[in-house]
Amino acid sequence: xxxxxxxxxxxxxxxxxxxxxxxxxxxxxxxxxxxxxxxxxxxxxxxxxxxxxxxxxxxxxxxxxxxxxxxxxxxxxxxxxxxxxxxxxxxxxxxxxxxxxxxxxxxxxxxxxxxxxxxxxxxxxxxxxxxxxxxxxxxxxxxxxxxxxxxxxxxxxxxxxxxxxxxxxxxxxxxxxxxxxxxxxxxxxxxxxxxxxxxxxxxxxxxxxxxxxxxxxxxxxxxxxxxxxxxxxxxxxxxxxxxxxxxxxxxxxxxxxxxxxxxxxxxxxxxxxxxxxxxxxxxxxxxxxxxxxxxxxxxxxxxxxxxxxxxxxxxxxxxxxxxxxxxxxxxxxxxxxxxxxxxxxxxxxxxxxxxxxxxxxxxxxxxxxxxxxxxxxxxxxxxxxxxxxxxxxxxxxxxxxxxxxxxxxxxxxxxxxxxxxxxxxxxxxxxxxxxxxxxxxxxxxxxxxxxxxxxxxxxxxxxxxxxxxxxxxxxxxxxxxxxxxxxxxxxxxxxxxxxxxxxxxxx
Amino acid sequence: xxxxxxxxxxxxxxxxxxxxxxxxxxxxxxxxxxxxxxxxxxxxxxxxxxxxxxxxxxxxxxxxxxxxxxxxxxxxxxxxxxx
Numbered sequence: 305x306x307x308x309x310x311x312x313x314x315x316x317x318x319x320x321x322x323x324x325x326x327x328x329x330x331x332x333x334x335x336x337x338x339x340x341x342x343x344x345x346x347x348x349x350x351x352x353x354x355x356x357x358x359x360x361x362x363x364x365x366x367x368x369x370x371x372x373x374x375x376x377x378x379x380x381x382x383x384x385x386x387x388x389x390x391x392x393x394x395x396x397x398x399x400x401x402x403x404x405x406x407x408x409x410x411x412x413x414x415x416x417x418x419x420x421x422x423x424x425x426x427x428x429x430x431x432x433x434x435x436x437x438x439x440x441x442x443x444x445x446x447x448x449x450x451x452x453x454x455x456x457x458x459x460x461x462x463x464x465x466x467x468x469x470x471x472x473x474x475x476x477x478x479x480x481x482x483x484x485x486x487x488x489x490x491x492x493x494x495x496x497x498x499x500x501x502x503x504x505x506x507x508x509x510x511x512x513x514x515x516x517x518x519x520x521x522x523x524x525x526x527x528x529x530x531x532x533x534x535x536x537x538x539x540x541x542x543x544x545x546x547x548x549x550x551x552x553x554x555x556x557x558x559x560x561x562x563x564x565x566x567x568x569x570x571x572x573x574x575x576x577x578x579x580x581x582x583x584x585x586x587x588x589x590x591x592x593x594x595x596x597x598x599x600x601x602x603x604x605x606x607x608x609x610x611x612x613x614x615x616x617x618x619x620x621x622x623x624x625x626x627x628x629x630x631x632x633x634x635x636x637x638x639x640x641x642x643x644x645x646x647x648x649x650x651x652x653x654x655x656x657x658x659x660x661x662x663x664x665x666x667x668x669x670x671x672x673x674x675x676x677x678x679x680x681x682x683x684x685x686x687x688x689x690x691x692x693x694x695x696x697x698x699x700x701x702x703x704x705x706x707x708x709x710x711x712x713x714x715x716x717x718x719x720x721x722x723x724x725x726x727x728x729x730x731x732x733x734x735x736x737x738x739x740x741x742x743x744x745x746x747x748x749x750x751x752x753x754x755x756x757x758x759x760x761x762x763x764x765x766x767x768x769x770x771x772x773x774x775x776x777x778x779x780x781x782x783x784x785x786x787x788x789x790x791x792x793x794x795x796x797x798x799x800x801x802x803x804x805x806x807x808x809x810x811x
Numbered sequence: 812x813x814x815x816x817x818x819x820x821x822x823x824x825x826x827x828x829x830x831x832x833x834x835x836x837x838x839x840x841x842x843x844x845x846x847x848x849x850x851x852x853x854x855x856x857x858x859x860x861x862x863x864x865x866x867x868x869x870x871x872x873x874x875x876x877x878x879x880x881x882x883x884x885x886x887x888x889x890x891x892x893x894x
Contacts, residue, residue: 539878802887
């Protein structure tokens with residue numbers, strides 16, 4: 305840090321940067337956390353599973369454009385400065401999130417609804433692509449060289465805390481309004497709330513100074529004239545961009561999104577856990593694991609970044625399948641004995657006449673409580689035919705509530721997965737900052753980060769769900785995607801990455 | 812280690828096009844298995860997204876392999892000044 309430049313207290317710098325980044329992650333993740341409900345709102349009622357996959361595709365589109373945001377705003381950040389660039393990204397993110405909350409449903413405007421949401425989702429992705437690199441660079445350029453991992457790890461907590469905040473606000477809103485109202489219009493509240501959070505964050509960020517290293521470069525007239533060209537046309541720099549992507553950020557991305565997003569999607573959609581249970585499990589797991597971002601960030605200042613990150617990938621490769629097998633086994637209520645049932649309360653039977661037919665569909669729903677504290681809804685949808693009699697449908701078990709010991713066991717398994725996230729993600733901002741010089745840092749570090757984290761990671765729920773839907777696939781087949789990508793990154797990182805830290809980043 | 816880095820470069824160069832070929836075959840296979848028009852449109856869209864994203868990444872892996880084969884990663888810069 306230069307002595308001639310205005311100094312911000314480092315904790316104010318971290319606070320202002322982290323708050324804005326946290327809000328951006330919050331904005332970005334509420335969409336994923338509400339994928340099932342949004343799918344019902346944006347697509348025809350009879351779209352079935354394809355509504356979820358299409359909604360996940362829109363969710364994924366936000367991730368796909370993140371690298372383009374990294375290029376656009378990274379370039380701006382290297383040209384006009386870090387501060388004003390990530391103020392702009394914050395406004396774009398907050399505005400687009402707010403407008404998603406206002407989009408009418410498919411029933412009102414047809415396919416214009418998913419198209420408008422897709423456009424706003426793309427703006428969200430572009431904004432996030434510009435935000436993270438700026439915040440990480442801004443903090444790293446204020447931090448003393450021997451504590452860069454520690455200080456940037458606070459920025460690293462923001463993605464997980466943004467997810468935590470989004471889940472928390474969703475659960476609170478749903479519990480206050482009730483499931484039906486929440487599904488009808490209440491889901492819009494978490495989106496609309498974003499505008500308040502963004503205004504607060506903009507106010508705080510307006511008071512911050514420009515990064516001292518960037519100000520020094522600017523004062524000396526050494527800022528890059530064409531950061532994109534210098535980042536990617538310079539072989540020495542471009543080869544490091546590729547190494548950062550394939551040896552670190554690609555594996556980090558899939559570990560991040562498997563441990564937090566795919567885990568929640570798997571518990572809710574594959575294991576058919578109750579809405580609240582699946583989110584409470586994740587909330588507890590995040591609450592227990594989040595401090596470890598700082599622990600691993602600080603530790604990386606002492607032992608280097610490489611092996612901490614690669615160990616997280618290795619543990620994910622080894623343990624994902626056993627963990628998800630436990631999720632499946634412990635939520636399998638198809639083989640319960642009659643003696644285990646405490647009560648079975650049937651709901652009123654409903655019957656709906658099928659279109660263009662004299663047959664009707666009869667839905668028999670029973671709320672079952674077990675002696676161990678678990679409960680679930682058992683649903684039979686039977687076809688009642690005037691000519692063929694009653695054709696019994698397959699039993700569907702959903703809205704499962706876990707017994708307390710299993711609930712905490714699941715919290716432990718999610719905690720372990722998020723611990724792996726903290727290992728791969730805690731040190732990575734410092735690792736990337738140290739890889740590139742100041743004048744093209746924003747551009748150079750943002751691209752591999754957003755391809756690795758945004759594209760490889762962000763596509764985990766979409767691709768894993770898609771793989772699991774193939775004929776002959778098992779519920780665990782989707783895990784081969786994150787395991788394969790992490791394994792590739794582990795091999796490349798082990799062989800090609802160096803564990804040495806570049807302590808001098810003010811060049 | 813440098814020899815390993817160099818020869819693995821050949822593997823990465825081959826892995827890029829192999830991945831794309833595999834994805835392309837999967838896309839054709841899965842689109843062919845669809846039964847209705849809506850299902851087909853959805854499947855084409857999903858696989859188009861996957862191919863669109865992974866094509867440049869596979870190209871990047873090939874370039875990475877090429878650099879590794881040429882020995883560009885034998886010495887990594889230890890300070891930003893070397894970049």
